[in-house]
Amino acid sequence: MSKIKPRAKIPKEAELNEVIEIKTLIRHPMHSGRVKDVDGKTIPRLIINKFNAMFNGKVVFTVNLEPSISSNPYISFPFKVKEEGTFELSWEEDGGNQYKLTKSLKVV
Amino acid sequence: MIRTKMGGIVNISRRKAVKMIAVSSALFCSGVGGVLAGKPEVSGQINNIISGSQAREVDVFLDVPEIAENGNQVKVAFEIESPMSESDFVQEVYIMADGNPAPNVAKFNFTPYSGECFASTRMRLSKTQDVYLVAKFNDGTHSITQSTIKVTIGGCGG
Numbered sequence: 001m002s003k004i005k006p007r008a009k010i011p012k013e014a015e016l017n018e019v020i021e022i023k024t025l026i027r028h029p030m031h032s033g034r035v036k037d038v039d040g041k042t043i044p045r046l047i048i049n050k051f052n053a054m055f056n057g058k059v060v061f062t063v064n065l066e067p068s069i070s071s072n073p074y075i076s077f078p079f080k081v082k083e084e085g086t087f088e089l090s091w092e093e094d095g096g097n098q099y100k101l102t103k104s105l106k107v108v
Numbered sequence: 109m110i111r112t113k114m115g116g117i118v119n120i121s122r123r124k125a126v127k128m129i130a131v132s133s134a135l136f137c138s139g140v141g142g143v144l145a146g147k148p149e150v151s152g153q154i155n156n157i158i159s160g161s162q163a164r165e166v167d168v169f170l171d172v173p174e175i176a177e178n179g180n181q182v183k184v185a186f187e188i189e190s191p192m193s194e195s196d197f198v199q200e201v202y203i204m205a206d207g208n209p210a211p212n213v214a215k216f217n218f219t220p221y222s223g224e225c226f227a228s229t230r231m232r233l234s235k236t237q238d239v240y241l242v243a244k245f246n247d248g249t250h251s252i253t254q255s256t257i258k259v260t261i262g263g264c265g266g
Binding site for chain 1: 180181182185192205208209210212213214215216217218219221222223224225226227228229230231232233263
């Protein structure tokens with residue numbers, strides 16, 4: 001299995017009160033629990049079930065994901081720039097594993 | 109004259125045709141705002157979400173393809189007109205698909221920090237079906253929209 005790797009595309013700089021679009025992608029198989037492998041055994045469910053976006057410690061956007069989301073889930077969302085700071089993005093997997101990514105944003 | 113599927117010919121007056129079109133379009137419009145057709149599971153879920161709340165007239169733009177060649181990766185994007193201020197913002201957006209083994213696709217939780225209300229992701233669709241978007245505002249009102257997607261090759265496992 002390939003390594004689970006989160007990625008995010010956030011502009012490094014933005015103007016005050018500008019609405020930016022943040023694009024995120026995490027490499028993950030998103031096993032829905034309905035697919036069978038070559039031996040006919042069902043692959044157990046293993047998905048990313050929650051995505052959290054925090055900015056300077058405040059929750060700004062979250063998504064609850066279900067098995068109907070494609071593998072390598074892509075999420076894009078808006079954010080209005082009010083101050084400088086850091087984004088903390090986290091993806092929660094079934095079973096409690098967490099994948100995290102931090103990115104900083106500058107105001108020009 | 110209208111040629112039916114069975115090959116027969118039905119005589120129909122112009123007046124009757126106009127009436128038929130009017131009635132069918134009226135039915136279509138009421139389907140979006142009122143009771144939803146589709147799988148009972150989905151309408152049950154939607155009724156749970158919107159129970160006790162009022163519908164709001166707002167521009168909701170659900171951007172999905174008309175024909176999805178690959179059901180494994182179907183783009184779903186939406187945009188909802190909202191000031192996204194502390195007092196008036198979109199709180200939750202549910203995406204549902206009525207032909208998948210499980211109807212829920214995703215739930216987006218917005219905050220006033222978002223500034224605008226749009227988002228996109230990719231979903232799996234097992235077959236040709238209707239996709240519903242239910243938006244819930246912070247004052248308790250809701251808005252529903254739907255779109256049919258034709259799926260050429262189903263995303264196995266949905």
